[in-house]
Amino acid sequence: MAYNIKTINREQIYLMPPSLQEWLPEKDMAWFIIDVVEQMDLMAYYRKYRADGRGQEAYDPSMMIALMVYAYSNGIQSSRAIERLCERDIGFKVIAGDEKPDHTTIARFRQDNGKAVEELFAEALKLCAKAGLVKVGLVALDGTKMKADAALESNRTYDHIESEVKRMLAEAETKDTEEDKLYGKGKRGDELPQELQDRGKRLARLKECKARLEQERAEKVANKKEKLEARQKQESDSGQKQRGRKPKEPDAVIRADAKANVTDPDSRIMKTRSGYVQGYNGQAMVTEDQIIIAAELTMEENDVKQLIPMIKKAEENIAALELNDETIGVVLADAGYCSDTNMENIEPDGPECIIATKRDWKQRQALRESDPPRGRIPEKLSLRERMQRKLLTKRGRALYKKRGQIVEPIFGQIKTCRGIQRFMRRGFEACAQEWKLICATHNLLKLWRSDKMVFNET
DSSP: OOOOOOOOOTTOOOSSOOOGGGTSOTTOHHHHHHHHHHHSOOHHHHTTSOSSOOSSOOOOHHHHHHHHHHHHHTTOOOHHHHHHHHHHOHHHHHHTTTOOOOHHHHHHHHHHTHHHHHTHHHHHHHHHHHTTOOOOSEEEEEEEEEEOSSOGGGEEEHHHHHHHHHHHHHHHHHHHHHHHHHHOTTOOOSOOOHHHHHHHHHHHHHHHHHHHHHHHHHHHHHHHHHHHHHHHHHHHHHSSOOSSOOOOOOOSSOOTTOEEESSOTTOEEEEETTEEEEEEEEEEEEETTOOEEEEEEESOSSSGGGHHHHHHHHHHHHHHHTOTTOOOOEEEEOGGGOOHHHHHHSOTTSOEEEEOSSOHHHHHHHHHHSOOOOSSOOTTOOHHHHHHHHHHSHHHHHHHHHHHHHHHHHHHIIIIISOOOBOSSOSHHHHHHHHHHHHHHHHHHHHHHHTOOOOOOO
16 A cells, blocks of 8 residues: 655755755744844954954854854753754754854853853843833833852851861872972972862862851941941930840851852852742843843842842933933832832932832732722821832732733743753853843843844845
């Protein structure tokens, strides 16, 4: 019986050379990324290369940038995975022009061009603004905990770190003495074995952890001393003791349970809904159309100190876009950003802030069960009480309901849909650059799906 099935011939030889233009449909994201990168100012990358034509040829920076942007847009961060896909995936082959950069080249390019990669966020935002996607009348702010390239189990106490540093320094001194006897004083001898080189890096990280814990203790001592002096001054001026518990004297030594991570000393232990992670706190200011207008990374677990800096950063980014009469009108934020200090420091002529005063589920319950306030605002209300009253108004309810709809899907799209749940690089500065790249690719995906890209005429 002869089946009506198309025959597969894997030994077919091309009669004409294949064209990259025919590998993917015209509206595929790979072509979009190539066109987007052509619109960007990439001189910061090209300046690093020699202009006299000498030396070994390097891959075109515009191709490497397009490759990274395309990879992160598809949730692929690993340089080894990108190398494999350049051999097997049509989209990656088109982006790379059928070249096959190895994972070391890809990783080194990402590391050496960290600052320039960070600027891709601003370039992507400009393209979104050019397409008319940046409307900032109403924006929402939130943070998400991103895992570092380090394990929770790598945290060590100060005492353990100090003893380990002393032990390794003593071993190094003993080794130096032995080598002086073997090779002669001042003579180098052969290269150290790989395991000792790695231990040298470990010692550097241990010293960094030790210094970080000592710095944090010094800062806490200074803060407590400042609070005690302020309290004593108020009591002296008023002639009365202040109510409430008196601040404790600062500890003379670093607490025994204070910890730092020996893999990535800059990372912190962060609490999430599903438990604790070793990582950083990624902040994002988002428009109603889910375009990220400001993205920053912090080592602070709590969001409370990020409100004012994120508003200022968003205003700077919007000002740089030079949009006609586009200014931030209202900022929505959850209770993590609520504090008397924040509400006191909100600029009177700046954006209006609507901040939850209770945890999310309690705030939603209060909005459901409480009646809208009537009459004039009582004069003796505290800043927190005034904010709660604003939330309970019909306007406040309607606006705050949009907060979750605006900003929370952003993190779901990054972490769940694209699968980006951790950083590939180590150190705060490197992870901050990677966070900007992640947010830039989010904006570019929004631009691609909107089909509103405006290209320069050539």
